[in-house]
Amino acid sequence: MIETQQNKNENRNQNRQNHRSKRRNHPPKHKDKLKVIPIGGLGEIGKNMTVFEYKDEMIIVDCGLKFPDDEMYGIDIVLPDFSYIVENADKLKGLFITHGHEDHIGGIVYLVKKLGITVPIYATKFTMGLIDKKLVEHRLTTKVDRQIVKAGDRVQKGSFEVEFIRVNHSIADSVALYIKTPAATVLHTGDFKIDYHPIDGEIMDLQRIAKLGSQGIDLLMADSTNVEEAGFTPSESSVGATFYNLFRGCKNRIIITTFASNVHRVQQIIDAAASYKRKVIINGRSMENMVEVASDLGYLKIPKNILIDIKDMKSYKDSELVIITTGSQGEPMAALGRMAHGEHRFLNIKKEDTVIISASPVPGNEKMVSEVINKLVDLGSEVVYKKFADIHVSGHARQEELKLVQTLVKPKFFLPVHGEARMLVHHAALAEGVGTDKRNIFIAENGSIVEVDHRSCKITGKVQAEPVLVDGLGVGDIGNIVLNDRKRLSEDGLFIVVVTMHKGKAISGPDIISRGFVYVRESEELINTARDEVKKALLACEEKGVVDWSSIKNEIRESLFRYLYSQTNRKPMILPILMEV
Amino acid sequence: MIETQQNKNENRNQNRQNHRSKRRNHPPKHKDKLKVIPIGGLGEIGKNMTVFEYKDEMIIVDCGLKFPDDEMYGIDIVLPDFSYIVENADKLKGLFITHGHEDHIGGIVYLVKKLGITVPIYATKFTMGLIDKKLVEHRLTTKVDRQIVKAGDRVQKGSFEVEFIRVNHSIADSVALYIKTPAATVLHTGDFKIDYHPIDGEIMDLQRIAKLGSQGIDLLMADSTNVEEAGFTPSESSVGATFYNLFRGCKNRIIITTFASNVHRVQQIIDAAASYKRKVIINGRSMENMVEVASDLGYLKIPKNILIDIKDMKSYKDSELVIITTGSQGEPMAALGRMAHGEHRFLNIKKEDTVIISASPVPGNEKMVSEVINKLVDLGSEVVYKKFADIHVSGHARQEELKLVQTLVKPKFFLPVHGEARMLVHHAALAEGVGTDKRNIFIAENGSIVEVDHRSCKITGKVQAEPVLVDGLGVGDIGNIVLNDRKRLSEDGLFIVVVTMHKGKAISGPDIISRGFVYVRESEELINTARDEVKKALLACEEKGVVDWSSIKNEIRESLFRYLYSQTNRKPMILPILMEV
Structure with missing residues (x-):
């Protein structure tokens, strides 16, 4: 079309009208607010899940599980309450996953079974690789519509535009989500830390967050896990330096345990092993699975001929071996636990072993971890654990990182998430400390309905969000x-x-x-x-x-x-x- | 008798003969060695108890209990195995107690019942006060021969001379024991720390220990609880300074929980309360008992008219009150736990409360303590805990203190005690690091028979020392x-x-x-x-x-x-x- 003066005028009128109608529509009426409903992860660590609802559309961020408390006798896992999602299943536009930890993806198969409809799932490649493993195991691959995304991508689903933003965390390929709706914009950090020397070279995209912040973010939802810790969480690469120090001059066989999902940690162990001409044995089911997925998808670079089978261990000297194994939480049935109790099929702990526990006990596991260390020491091995060497760093942001994010985002409203009650309260105080108005900070709980738009935010009600206990095949039948x-x-x-x-x-x-x-x-x-x-x-x-x-x-x-x-x-x-x- | 030359000569001969026969008897023959048998407290934290046996005489140091592990379903407490003591009851010369914590005195009533003979017990005044409470409760006062001693005293029982030496610890009136027998001399530190600013002004008697060390100590047995911690444990008085800071300008009602037995901590709370013109309420059974014993015996100085009954709380403003209560370990049935769950008879937590948890969680209690903090935060109160303020110090010596004791004592032989396997191994390494010959350091276990004299030390055998489980009235009937x-x-x-x-x-x-x-x-x-x-x-x-x-x-x-x-x-x-x- 050739643009004539008339056309121009029409266009101009059109634009003006658009502009006016936009202004007339702002702020949206009450019914057009964005509802943010945390189903899990508030007042607890675990089973993270949040519903975002705008008019008759809904997306979900994460769908995790939680491990049972001591008082939950015989319970295998705990799930978020899917009732609200089931009731509103027709609104569901998609499930957006921030990263592949169990407390963010462990509930997916149960949700898919429960919904009985095809669920579109958006996740980065590595996260999707881990979800795939679960879908295959539960024979649910045909029940989902898998959409692999990468950091920087934007997805439009109905009224929701979701942008994936690179963050650092203790698992590869983690993202934060920027969620844009006509009613409000939200930044959900997922689990994160800021790592200036990440193993994969991809630093958290602070520039993008700053840009979005300067454009105006209505609601910030941020990870509260480490809000009680002062300072800045050290870089993952600092652990690698410790590995090199421990490997240098060591004549012992080296056995290292860490979280299987921490692919960057495993990479650093393999790199150190390669430097010191040691062969590597991968041991323990979840470690074997994770290494398989990660190397298939290119997240783990394994030098040729470095991996050997545990059965061939005897062909090598102690000083030529590194065993990477499961059991960093002291679980008696995991590989390291079985070694400590003399019940491992292929490996007996001996005096010429150095055992490195490259992890911290998750709260509640302290005694189990102590027990394993004591058994290993009893067997004469040298045990290196966090108290005596810098062999673990957290994947969660500490106070200074959290302040930085608050400062880059400058949100209108703040909702601390992913944390027990005291952490949420401390996170609120931290935000207030860097200038967020106290009245704009909300301490919510699982099930709270937080209604937000460009001008206002309040907690308006509550949906059902009780923990659902799984025992064997029974989901929610144990009370x-x-x-x-x-x-x-x-x-x-x-x-x-x-x-x-x-x-x-x-x-x-x-x-x-x-x-x-x-x-x-x-x-x-x-x-x-x-x-x-x-x-x-x-x-x-x-x-x-x-x-x-x-x-x-x-x-x-x-x-x-x-x-x-x-x-x-x-x-x-x-x-x-x-x-x- | 008038001393004549003849007499003199005879005396001289006699002396010479004595001298010769003494020399001939040194070193004593194998049967005359001192046997040291740890019955509990090695490879574990808790149920401390050691047998010292010389020829046909025996003394016992401490007789504690331990709280059950998670896997010990329904078990109330765990005791040391008394079998060896029962078998050798006729040899028993006395029970010597280092201090009044449950893991040192909690087994006494069970031992007394089991032996069925009158047992002489030696303890300092405050320790005996706590033992007395138990004896009265179990109706055993007539079954023991109570001997109150004080730091500096020496007691001769048969071939054993036992000297009580002042140490610092998280309970008043703690002592180490210097045990002298013809075969060997032993210093047993008990639980200790070095506090240069103790609340009662009585610094650990380092001079005496140095003197005994320079005279020659054959075997050192030392507390390993904090051997994994670098540096020097801060003084108990540093906590008092924090209390003053927290009280200053505070308008809230203040609720403080700590270990009931930490009388010096309670003293500092009362002193801070007095300074800021607050009344004090003592709440919770064990706190009430402890304050009663401690003030009766003069270990707690309570200003006149400062204590009020919890029922009179309403007559005072929030800013005029301090409540000292039990539940520092998150126990749901203790006073603070009941407050957190809204089940306390006289006290409802409100926004205008500051709750101070002046304790660290004992390993295994971390989750219970978190749970209580979360509940208190949920109720709107401000909770001050260790992560955010210096409101607790340990009662056990850290590495630098342990090195100092090694250096003052310079023992021939060293047996690390009171610790899990890894702690004993670290303590051994610490001793080696300050010059003790590795071959003279012994890692023993419960039941090990350690035979020692002035020249040699070795582990020669083992007696029965399995944990004995108590469930209700049944002692040892649960397997x-x-x-x-x-x-x-x-x-x-x-x-x-x-x-x-x-x-x-x-x-x-x-x-x-x-x-x-x-x-x-x-x-x-x-x-x-x-x-x-x-x-x-x-x-x-x-x-x-x-x-x-x-x-x-x-x-x-x-x-x-x-x-x-x-x-x-x-x-x-x-x-x-x-x-x-």
């Missing part, structure tokens, strides 16, 4: 009753009394079975007297004319409770069973 | 079978099947009862099908002519296991019960 029973059984065991009844009279028994209560062989007298107590209770019932079974059972339970407690100070679960013939 | 059952029950619960039999045929049932396995109300189908599976198994037995009960039970167990595992991936404990009528 407090079952857990309380397990707790009671774990403390004082079980005392079963069986009586066969006929026409209201006991005709056989009482038979007694106990487990986890006393050592039965040495407690004959106790058991015999308990049997007499039951007989007395039955007789009393008969004499009093008590015939309904629940009353009889109560009598038995109470008389046994009194007797057993008086003799042992223990309170086993007492189960009276009456059988009618 | 691996019971613990394994509790563990299994805690993981997947329990599934009971009861069938009444008559002449080899099932005539009633199968009845099914499950606990801690599935939520029964939502699992009717599962339970019904399980019942069918049992019926099938019974039928199969009948058809195959299987009549013996153990085979029938096995069939039931196996078919149920298969079915339940296939449906749930869980492995409950399956208990088939057959009743004959």
Whole structure:
């Protein structure tokens, strides 16, 4: 089309109208706000998941799992509550993943199963490689629409524009997300640190964040994990320097454990091994899987002929070997745990071993890690752990990094995420300290509905977001009753009394079975007297004319409770069973 | 007698003979060596106890308890193994206690009960005060011969001379022991640190230790708890300075928790409260007990009229109150835990509260402490904990202090004690680093018999020294079978099947009862099908002519296991019960 004056005028009018209508539409009405709903990761470390909802469209950021607390007897994993997402499944435009740690991707297969629809998943290559492993294992590859992205990409899904921004973290290919909607713009950092000497050379894209910040970011959501730590988290490459120091002049066989997903750590171990002409053995299932995925996708550069099989270990001298293995958290069933307990199939710890634990215990694992170190020391090996060498750095930003991000972003509103209650509060104080208005900082909880636009932000309600417990094949079928029973059984065991009844009279028994209560062989007298107590209770019932079974059972339970407690100070679960013939 | 020349000559001869015979007797023959047998506290933190045996005489140093590991389901406490002491009870000359912490005195009442003889106990005044509380509670006051000593005292019991030497520690009135026998001299540090500004003004008696060292100490036994920490543990008084800083200008109600036994810490809180004109409430059973004992015995100086009852709290402004309370380890049932969970009888946490946690989590308690902090933050209070303020110092010597003691003592032989395996090894390396010959350092374990005299030291054997588990009234009656059952029950619960039999045929049932396995109300189908599976198994037995009960039970167990595992991936404990009528 040739642009004429008339056309120009029309265009100008059009533009003006557009401009006006834009201005008229701003700020959007209440119903047009962006809803941000953290489903998991607030008030806890783990199971990170956030819903972003605008009008009738919804995207999800991350879908992680969490490992159970000590009090969750027998529970395998804990998931976020998918109820709100299931209710709004028709709105779902896609699942955007920041990185490949379990607390960000571990819930995906459960969500996909639950939704029963094809879910578009956006993730960087390495993250997608790890998700793929899970999809294959759960036979769900056909249930998702895999979209591999890279840092710098922008994806438009309905009203949502999502930009992937490079960050550093303890796993390769991590990104933050810039989410743009007509109502508001959001920067979600995901898990991050700032590493000026990252192993892959890709420093967190601070320029882009600064640019977006200067254009105006309405809501910042940032990782609170390390907000209690002063200073700046050291670079991953600082650990490599320690490895070189430890390898130099070492004649021992070297066994190193770290988090399998920390591919850059593994790279540095392999590089150090190559420098000192050592062969490398990869040991432990998750380490083997991770090395396979990472080298297939090009995230791990392995020199030719450096890897050997653990079965060929004997062909090499101690000084020619490095074993990279699992078990950095002291897990008794992981490879290092089995070595420490003398139960590893191919490797016995000996005096000429140097064991390097290149990790920190995750809170709650401190005692397990100590236990493994003690066992390894008992076996005569030299153990190098964090207290005595700089062999681990965190993947999360400390205070100075968090302040830098606040300063680059200068958000209107701030929502600290990924952290326990005290961390969120400290993160809020940190933001206030660098100039964010206290009234614009929000401490939310799982399920909070945070409504935000260019001008305002508030918490307007709450959706269901309780932890969902997984035990075996059961997802969410275990509640407090079952857990309380397990707790009671774990403390004082079980005392079963069986009586066969006929026409209201006991005709056989009482038979007694106990487990986890006393050592039965040495407690004959106790058991015999308990049997007499039951007989007395039955007789009393008969004499009093008590015939309904629940009353009889109560009598038995109470008389046994009194007797057993008086003799042992223990309170086993007492189960009276009456059988009618 | 008038001393004549003849007499003089005789005396001289006598002296010479004595002298000769002394020399002839040195070194003593093998049977005259001093046996040092650590019964607890090696390869672990807790239940400290050491036997010293010379010829037919024996003394014991400390008799502590330990708190159970996570895997010790339902166990209340763990004791040292008293078998060797019971076997040699006739040799026992006395029990010598270094200080009043539970891991040094908590086993005494159990030992006294077990021995059934009157045991002489030597302890300083405050330590004895704490022992007395326990003796009264267990009605054992008549079973012991209490001997109160003070630092500087020497006690001769048979061939043993024991000297009490002032040390600093996180409880008042702590001592090290210098033990002199004809065979060898030993310095046992007990738990200690070096505090140049102790609250009671009594600095560890380094002069005396140096003097004994210069006279020659054969064996040094020293506390390894903090050997992994570089530097010098700060003075207890440094914490007081922090309290003043926190109190100054504070308008909030102040709630402080610390270890009840740390009387000097409590003193500093009271002093700070007095300075800022605040009243003090003592809350929590163990805190109330400890303050009572400590002030009765003069170890705590409480200004007049400063203590008030918690029920009178409402008569004071927030800025006029300090509450000293229990629960520094995050124990949910202790006072602070109940406050955090909104279950305290007299105190509700509010925004205008400053809660100070003047303690570090004991290893294993990290998560419980975090949980309490998070709850308190959730309730809006300001929580001050170690990460953000210098409000706790350890009671144990760090590396520089340990080196100083090595240097003052210059022992012939060294036995690191009170520590997990890795700590003992690090302590050995530390001693070697300051000049002790590696061959003269011994890493022993609980039960090791260390034989020492002026010239030699070696580990010659082992006595029984397994941990003894206490559950309720039962001491040592819980073994691996019971613990394994509790563990299994805690993981997947329990599934009971009861069938009444008559002449080899099932005539009633199968009845099914499950606990801690599935939520029964939502699992009717599962339970019904399980019942069918049992019926099938019974039928199969009948058809195959299987009549013996153990085979029938096995069939039931196996078919149920298969079915339940296939449906749930869980492995409950399956208990088939057959009743004959």
